[in-house]
Amino acid sequence: MVVVPSPPPWAPPPELVSNHPALRHLLTCTSMPHFIQIHALAITTGAVTDNFAAARILSFPAFSPAGSLPYARRLFAANHRSDAFITNILLRAYASLPNPFPALSFFAETLDSSSPLRRPHPNTLALALKASADAGDLDVGKAVHGMALKLAEASDVSVQNFLVRLYASFRLISPARLVYDGIFDLNDASMNIMLGAYLNCGLLEDARQLFDEMPERRIISWSVMINGLVQNSLFSEALEIFTAMLVEKVDPNESVYVNALSACAHLGAVDQGKWIENHLRRKNFAATVRIGTALIDMYLKSGCVKNAFDVFDSMREKNSLTWSAMIAGLAINGRGEDSLRLFSSMEAAGISPNEVTFVGVLNACSHSGLIDEGAKHFKSMSWVYGIRPNVQHYCCLVDLYGRAGMLAEAEEVIENMPMEPNSAVWGSLLNACRIHGDVNLVERAGKKLLELEPENSGRYVLLSNIYARRGMWEEVAEIRRIMKKRRVTKTPGSSYVDLDGENHEFMAGDSFHSEKTAVYAKIEEMRSRLKTAGYKPRIKEVLIDIEDDDEKESSLYHHSEKLALAFGLIRSELGSTIRITKNIRVCDDCHLVVKMVSKIYGREIVVRDRSRFHHFKDGDCSCKDYW
Incomplete structure (x- = not known):
């Protein structure tokens, strides 16, 4: 599916162009100097006296990436016939900023006793509620709620929707639900906001019930549900919803793909991640920087460095987040020198690094033992880039x-x-x-x-x-x-081995797995071949008070990553890579065993623990035993 962009908010409709031909130029406007000429023409032709035309003119500096909010503010101040529609254009522009406080300040100005707009429109109140939630100011939000009640506007559905959002952002689910239950004209937006409210408050059963009861689930509902599950670290459940969405033939949007790839990244489910990448290609979905960055993150968090480079090199457009994801991912995969080389390429490309970039750079130095270079990069943050650590x-x-x-x-x-x-x-x-x-x-x-x-x-x-x-x-x-x-x-320590798109979990000393007999038989085979190869157990890794060394050695063989490794050797194809994810740090003995197994069995093994990746091949590890 190729995404067709909607017209920008400043694009005038045909009937407006026929009345004011000067507005036709807005369709091709890409800079403020060009816009100033259009504005001058609109003044000389009288277009600015028409509030509908004036609204389109104001929209360009307010919303265009090439616009200027200060200029839009001056335009608004110069228009003495501004109505609620024009006011909301500027308020919406302020409310879309990362910093919501200018929106609240502008809203307060519109309430000034000298302003002809001191009785706010319901949409104005809704935008003020959004800004209050984004600013984390519950007191202002409550004041706006009180104003809506006083003006008899609290029953407006847009006001009610943003009241639900406001209270949910502070995890106040009771008032959020009270407002929601009072919405007479319930619409898709209302249900999606309440769905997001439940997910934000961790009420997953309530969220699932509301989701299942929706009369018609549009793309935004699926997107909210999947995003909420990812935010609550329910990655398997998020992928289940994603699969159900495809079964119902609902085309995912960018947000859904990004969240599905994020779920794959956290689970180390590289086969599912590869399937999503192929699905994107089959659908001819327009490649975006967000999706490319999510693919890179997924591959690097699955230990697939080559795949990440393939995506990175194929991207026509990259932003600082893309470069940062690649730099950080290489660092945790034991490719510190490659990470630092990429950072140099980023600087050469004129892309300014940010705080996230330097976390990756410093991790690359730390995991590679590059002490002087790490100290140099730490100092350069403030000295060269003006970034306060x-x-x-x-x-x-x-x-x-x-x-x-x-x-x-x-x-x-x-x-x-x-x-x-x-x-x-x-x-x-x-x-x-x-x-x-x-x-x-x-x-x-x-x-x-x-x-x-x-x-x-x-x-x-x-x-x-x-x-x-x-x-x-x-x-x-x-x-x-x-x-x-x-x-x-x-x-408890646990390990997952990813085989054919399915994660198999093992706990330390696991006696419940359906194939435990075969797994423990493989453990004994590994034990015999390891001893022949000169393996000496590191019994200091037995962290319980046991006096007998043989008993200590046996307990070491029951660590979850060894069980997962044995299962991987049994079930995977000869020569294929075995991928294991561990929820805690890999111990020294398991690290030694996996190194030796990679050589004895001629297999490449990737182990991801809570802090980094270990790539084992031919008896060596990418960490060079510095971890």
Whole structure:
């Protein structure tokens, strides 16, 4: 499907052109100098005295990418016959800005006692409610609600729709539902806004019920549902809805494709992602920067670097987000030097990097051990590009020094940060302690983490694991007592292996999988061949107090990624790549085993854990054991 663009809002209808021929030039206007000539002609021919013509003239500087909102504001001020329609054009333009406060300011001006427009139109109130929600100002939104009630406009469907949106944006589902239930003239927009309200508040069953009860589901309803599921991290469910949409022969729009690809990226479902790319081609869907960027992100988060490069190189237009996705993706796939080369190409192409770009650049330096280059790029953010580093960039800097064993420098960064370090910063420092060891620093970083995130089980587990590796079992027991007291439960380790578009999940010590007998038989075969190849188990990775070494070794073989690997060897075609996704960090022993298996069985294996990708081939890993 080729998307046919709708005419721009400043395009005049034929009947208006026949009355005011000067407006014909608006159809080909692409710059403000050209528009100023059209405006002058409209003044001399008297077109500006017609409010319909004046509205089209105002629309160009208000909405065109080549326009000028300050010029539109002067036009509005000069028109002493402005009505509600013209007012709403300017208000809508302000409301579409990333910063919603100018819209609220302009709305307040229209209420001035000297203004002939001090009784706002329902559409004006609706736009003010939208700006209030976007600005995160519930008090202003409530004031507009009160105004609508006072003016007897609260029953207008556009006002009610945006009231639902306002209250839902603050997760106030009861008032949102109260307004929704009072909509007499319920329309598609009303139902879609309420659907989004439920999803925004995490009320997924209510959202699904409303979605299923819709008399007719248009593209926007499918889009809202899929987007909401993705935002709630229900990626499998989002892909199920996407599939149902195709079955019902509803053509997806750009937003749906982007969200479906995002779901594939989070699941590591590369086969489904490839199917979506082929589907786009079959439909002749117009390639857009958003879809291209989403494809790149999906491939890189599935460990398919070549596919990502193919998409990147084929894109005619790329923005900073496209470049940033590629730079960050290469970094987490162990291609740090390629990531930095691409950053240089981005600079050479005249594309200005942003905050997101530098997160990728700093991660590339951190994962590749490029300490001096990472420090140089961190300084260049403010010195060269005028970008003030945020807490995420400082976190990357701590990680850069910490991975390299420069713990004093990492701690110094934290002490000199211009903002309060968050849990991610302290987590990076604690991870460095796990790699290089510093019990005193472990105590300080661990204490800070448990203060900042008392309900995050991962923080307790990391601290407990550090103690366990050093045989500090009393400290391990104390961490467990604190978890029990605070009712914090550990997230169990699990791994997924993607085969033929289907994800197969394994838990540590899994005894429930339908093919567990074959899997454990394969584990024993792997164990025998590994020992022949010289494998020595890293029993320090057994993080429970077991005295018998054989028992420790057996427990290592029941880690979820080894079970997933065994299943992949059984079910995948010879020579094909095995892709595994792990919900927590891969342990050192599993990393060693997968390296050796890649050589013994002649297979390429890609393991994605919570922080990066490991590409195993011929007994080597892309991380070069620096992770």
